[in-house]
Amino acid sequence: MSAFDVVVIAKEPRPRYAKTRLTPPYTPGEAAALAEAALTDTLAAVAGSPAAVRTVCLAGRPGPWLPAGVRVTGQRGDGLAERLAHAFDDAHAGRPVVLIGMDTPQVTPGLLAAAGDALRTHDAVFGPATDGGFWLLGLREPDPALLRGVPMSRADTGARQLARLRGAGLAVAKAPELTDVDTAADAALVAAQAPGGAFAAAFHRYRREAPA
Template identity: 65%
Template sequence: MTTLLVIAKAPVPGRVKTRLTPPFTASEAARLAEAALSDTLRTVAALPAARRIVVLDGPPGPWLPPGVDVAPQCGGGLDERLAAAFALSDGPALLVGMDTPQIGEAVLAPALAPGAWRAHDAWFGPAVDGGFWALGLARPDPRLLRGVPMSRPTTGAAVRRRLTGAGLRVADLPLLRDVDTGHDARLVAAQAPGTRFATLHARLTARAR
């Protein structure tokens, strides 16, 4: 079975989702980050997996559900931290971020199906901003990520080139929007009305009117 990895920051005001301020305060941005992380982990906890791990920068909190282990992030740039996260699995692994609370079981199901790795060596989830929200590897190899410039509009394309350049058979997951800005938050909340993220977003924006 596949190991599920979630790369995340602890939702501490001033350290997480700083691009949400404004329109939100640092405290509200942290609360939205916590809601997004909770939604993501709730989905992960419900899916079949060999192991579920949140690879965390900071301390765990009450948002951590049962059945999800915690591993600390290593130092270095995001490319190094992602590479180290994959090293936690000795078999197939699927990594997602904490910025897409709209993911549900159906979105991730193709990469976790019994035959997910028969015809594919990698699964790639592109993001609207040019990055990626998910990456699955049948045989995690840190060289696929180390040295890739992160948090740029070209990051996703660069990672995908690494995969295909290594001769991997790549399957694509749906294009999704990360929550980075207030505009992103509004669109994602509208797309996923049943999530904790959407509920909190509605409460915070109603209060601001």
Template identity: 60%
Template structure:
């Protein structure tokens, strides 16, 4: 798809990600996978996610990256350097780099498709709505959209906890925002997650990478 043919929309679409380096990404996949194998799965997940992002309507598409871009970065996606600090600070920094409606997703849900994000990206997505929230099955969240990005809505939210999503959504409500929910998705943290997510998107790079690592003769 050429740059001119990419669909336009009202929102900025961000993907927060780490450079897929062994020992730095998907560490909860080790074991059963080695750090190198976990990094391959992370790269495939990120590539699938960015490929989907290119098909979605947006006025700006960017990866908020810790590390350096690699061959997995497609044309049409800009790079915003990730700030330091805990995950709450890094998410806050990502929103702080934007103006206007902004939707942020992670690199751990390679099964996302247009339908999952469509409610937050169509022309009327922000009518009578201030925030979109995508809950994750592990208690976190896989997507967050804000009509008016405010880093303070994320700072101090405890991350990687069973109640992360509940606390974040409550923070939005307490700020007086009108919140709408996206579908609940499973993100990839463990080997069991990887199997289920690959089954949900069997034709993607992530499923292919997992198949190469777990198929007959792989080990």
């Protein structure tokens, strides 16, 4: 197993700030509770992984959801691509870096370990998301140019990011495709995939039907 670091890029789970696309059908408070549960499960997976250093790159302030042993850095830069580039740059300490978001609470320590292990033989590891984006990006040697200018939050974001990596001549390993929690329908799907986690518990506590 190779040494690697993990970064979770996240928003403080407070009402009208995190997971706003869940409203409606969820209230802002319920959406924030689902966001906190997703972040809790994500950080539990990170804590259970063999990462050397675990970091949350946070927009907002830490809360009781932050476990011991996880360092916090602030997000910086204009636009998501810039913030991701800076998150890699700020975390890099000579080891490969695996970056994920807070939107895939079904992630497991094993998935993170496999991503880190893939960076022994590949320059990058890429985890596509079902909405056309990506949920994981790992780089053996982080380089801001690999992210800057890639249009984010679009149906072709993942394809464009993967093309950027391959266009730079990198050998890219693929991680399994996962679903980001963006909508009520996503929430139902992910809660079913990880029924034992905090996110599933919150989903069943506040369950709402997806808008038609």
